[in-house]
Amino acid sequence: MTYFITTKHLLSGLILGLALGLAGCENYLDEVASKTLIQAENVRTVQELDILMTGAYSGIARNIAFGGNALIIGETFADLVAINNTAYRTAPGRSSRVYTWTHREEDYGFQAEFLQWSTFGLTNANNVLEILRVNQVQTPGETNPRLDITRQRGRLEGDARFVRALCVFEQTRLLAYPWGHTPDNSHPGPIAAFQSPSTFGDLAYPRLSVRAAYDSVLNDLRRAEQLLPENYDPARHLPDYQPRANKYAALALMARVYAQQDNVDSCLAVCNRLLGTGSGYRFPGVASRFPGTAV
Amino acid sequence: MGGVNLSANQVDVRTIPLGNSYQYALTSALPAYPVQLPDGSYFNGIANGINNTISIGTNPVFYRNNYSNLTATFRSTNTAYLQLKPVSGLTIRSELGYDYQRAKSDVLLNQQLYPKGIVGAERTGNGRATDQSVTNQTTNVNTIITYARTLRKNHQFTLLAGNSVQSTLSDNGTYITENVPEGAKTGTDTARTVVFKDQLSFRFVSFFGRLNYAYRDKYLAEFSVRTDGSSRFGPGKRWASFPSASVGWVISDEEFVKSIPAISFLKLRASYGLTGNAEIGNYSWQKVFTYVGYNAAIYGGSQGGQFTSLGNRDLSWEATRQFNAGLDVGLLGNRISATIDFYDKVSDGLLLDYALGPLAGTINNVITINLGSVRNRGIEISLNTRNVETKSFKWESSFNVSRNRNTVLSTYNAPFLNFPFQFINGPNLATPGLPLGTYYLAQFAGFDPQTGNELFYERDRSVFANTGQTVRTGNLWDGTVSNQAGNNQFIQPNRTPYPLFFGGFTNTFRFGPIDLSALIYFQYGNWIYDQGERAQSYPAQGQMQRRNIPGIGNVQNAIRESDNTALNRLVWTSNARSFESTRFLHNGSFARLKNVQLGYTLPVETARKIRLRTLRVYASAQNLLTFTKYPGWDPEVFRNGGGDGANATLGPGVTNNDLPQVRTLLIGLNFGF
Secondary structure (H helix, E strand, O other): OHHHHHHHHHHHHHHHHHHHHHHHHHHHOOOOOOOOEEEHHHOOOHHHHHHHHHHHHHHHHOHHHHHHHHHHHHHHHOOOOOOOOOOOOOOHHHHOHHHHHHOOHHHHHHHHHHHHHHHHHHHHHHHHHHHHHOOOOOOOOOOOHHHOHHHHHHHHHHHHHHHHHHHHHHHHHHHOOOOOOOOOOOOEOOOOOOOOOOOHHHHHOOOOEHHHHHHHHHHHHHHHHHHOOOOOOOOOOOHHHOOOOOHHHHHHHHHHHHHHOOOHHHHHHHHHHHHOOOOOOOOOOHHHHOOOOOO | OEEEEEEEEEEEEEOOOOOOHHHHOOOOOOOOOOOEOOOOOEOOOOOHHHHOOOOOOOOHHHHHHOEEEEEEEEEEEEEEEEEEOOOOOEEEEEEEEEEEEEEEEEEEEOOOOOOOOOOOOOOOOOOEEEEEEEEEEEEEEEEEEEEEEEEOOOEEEEEEEEEEEEEEEEEEEEEEEEOOOOOOOOOOEOOOOEEEEEEEEEEEEEEEEEEEEEEOOOEEEEEEEEEEEEOOOOOOOOEEEEEEEEEEEEHHHOHHHHOOOOEEEEEEEEEEEEEEEOOOOOOOOOOEEEOOOOHHHEEOOEEOOEEEEOOOOOOOOEEEEEEEEEEEEEEOOOOEEEEEEEEEEEEEOOEEEEEOOOOOOOOOOEEEEEOOEEEEEEEEEEEEEEEEEOOOEEEEEEEEEEEEEEEEEEOOOOOOOOOOOOEEEOOEEEOOOOOOOEEEEEOEEEEOOOOOOEEEEEEOHHHHHHHOOOOEEEEEEEOOOOOOHHHOEEEOOOOOOOOOEEEEEEEEEEEOOEEEEEEEEEEEOOEEEEHHHHHOOOOOOOOOOOOEEOOOEEHHHHHHOOOHHHHOOOOOOOHHHHOOEHHHEEEOOEEEEEEEEEEEEOOHHHHHHOOOOEEEEEEEEEEEEEEEOOOOOOOOOOHHHOOOOHHHHHOOOEEOOOOOOOOEEEEEEEEEO
16 A cells, blocks of 8 residues: 555656646746847846947947948037047958958948948847837836936937937938939838848838838937937936937937938928027028028 | 766867868968078068968968967766666656866967067957867756556557756856967956857757557557757747657568568568757847947947847747658578668758848848758668678678758748749759759850860859749850859759768678778769869969869970960969869769778687787778779868858868878787786
């Protein structure tokens, strides 16, 4: 009798162990750790989001990325940032693995370089927006405003939308026929994606029309203008934010986009908003500056 | 019942940097160069004059004398098991395994080898020390329950159930320092020391069960199923089940066969089952970004991160379904035994790296996908015979031959593609309907009789763009003048790196105490692309020429005889030297005497007289003779010990001055006390 019970107990124990083992397996297979790689779905802090945003800016800030158009960084950031890339030409291997491995400058030229770097900005910006959208970062009880997601959320979203708008705008100028090339601007625009692909099938996204591209750029910039702070404030922001866009950068780029659309009225309106009500530097309206012209 | 097995060992290896140095003797360290100049300084070859870079090929002796590489490897393998037999027929066994491996390597390039201001220096140069440490820890826990029972004498059942958990944790770090003082092991310039430090892990969990049934050991059946989970796949895709079943019939146990004395054993068997493969890198399914030590993502003084890969949440196990049928035969008291096997296996959802191009916004620009399927169908025959068996003389033979036919069934296809995607890896491709690794090269069309320039066939671009077929237009292009290979490659049907059949034939003879055995290996129908021959067929700076060049013949004879037709075909830095063409594609069929061994074993009584239990003297030789029409160094191509990824699958027939198989002569003495 005793012998029978022992066997029964043993087998029950094994079956129970097996069942518990099965239940724990899914989590067990989750736990893959790395010291240098962060999984997007494991991003849990404001600092990690800022690492991604810094990466987004680093992608678009290379002077080589914009070729002659690198000026746009100067246009939008004024003297907030100095891009130090003097060593880049002489030792590309030190600055960029991608550059060394997949590209040769003489094969592709500045435009292709820009295209490539704009995709880094887009990938990071899209991921930041996706992480924010699902409220993946939660910081309950955080007393430091610089690390509190509820205080930083708007700023981070504004940052990401600004970078995305900049990348899509420059891609459009580079790849597409200009605004107005077709009456409804339905001609093919940038290759940019507005979501970060998660599967192979996601890569087959359709190419945006120029109209959709400009709409999205302006939409992102309007939101960025609302969300971005006026300036860097060490009490409210991590130092990472210091060299990035503020709401005036978003406005400046918005003016540039309107100018590219030949929408002079909107361009002037944005410029005036940028310069501030009552500023002596306000631009006069086109009609008063050029009487008799119909714009 | 239980047991423990512990082992540990340490090996220190000092490596001399001569990995491929004999190859450099064909390029940058030509044998005509002196090792040292009359003043005692080392001759550094031509490369050093250009940009102050030093490579091993410049002067291997100089390199060796100023370089050191010490690798210390420690490994400890430990297993323990506990086994219980609570009731008759029931066995419960648990095994625990722990494998610890640590490799530390210190590589030092001194100030002579790595001077100040060298191109590519992280910092200042003036000596460079690289300290690398890699630790791998693997833990295994297996539990297996077996229950065996015989019912009514003739029905034998064995039931097995178990699980296995494996976890591997890998730590690695590389530290580079520069400005290394004389005699020191590390440098003083430590401004950028951590180059890469990471910890990676992966895990596998498996559950498996098996039921065996045998009726009088004559009718056999087995059914098994296993479920495997891997951390290398995302949620919902981690687990896959692989069932299999097999049946066997020992016909020779039937009464109607027992009456045939010539048949001593006859068994028919068949099986069908699935197996899985998860051999991909870690994190392939995940969106991951990196930031540690990644200079490209620094902005405004802050370290940013950029994505290494966007991942693929659909990624899952590669599965192979295989049908197998076989026959085992033993005749004349098993003096003749043979096995015939037929197999048909289809691998689906092959785990492949798909190159996304440079616009993916990631560092690696690669997505790992389950893509395409491949069929392998073949037959394997082996025959063993004991030809002569007398007291003083024995002769046994063993022959085996295999035939495998491989076909790519599908690759990536999409509405926006005109034809299924063609994977191209160097001079090889994978495309539906053709074997893996079919050669894909510019098609050599001979030499221009007037100029001696190399001519190639032109491909019809519109046919190719619409169908993927490579068709000639009837025009030729001059490859000596310009390189147009990119748009004029042709699929080479029936030219693959894989043999149509291969096998071996072994004969063993024993005359009393003397034994002799010989193994001949053969393969037929494989094609080799010789990149080394291509490089050495065109005169260029710092480049040795081969004596025999395809289309030219013996160059020395051509020079001696002032054969201008041949010599016109040698064009200084011809454009054709930079692309692959069918001119250097060769049939690699061969037969080789792989191994011969002659031995003498001292009779036991005689050995005992000199207080030995056994004594044997032998001489053996490897790779003594080769029969082949392949003009290169060695038709048995092993590219630097085998490539990985697509190189291993598609390009095993590509050789580039790889080290030929070594001919070895060995004389040995075995004695036992």
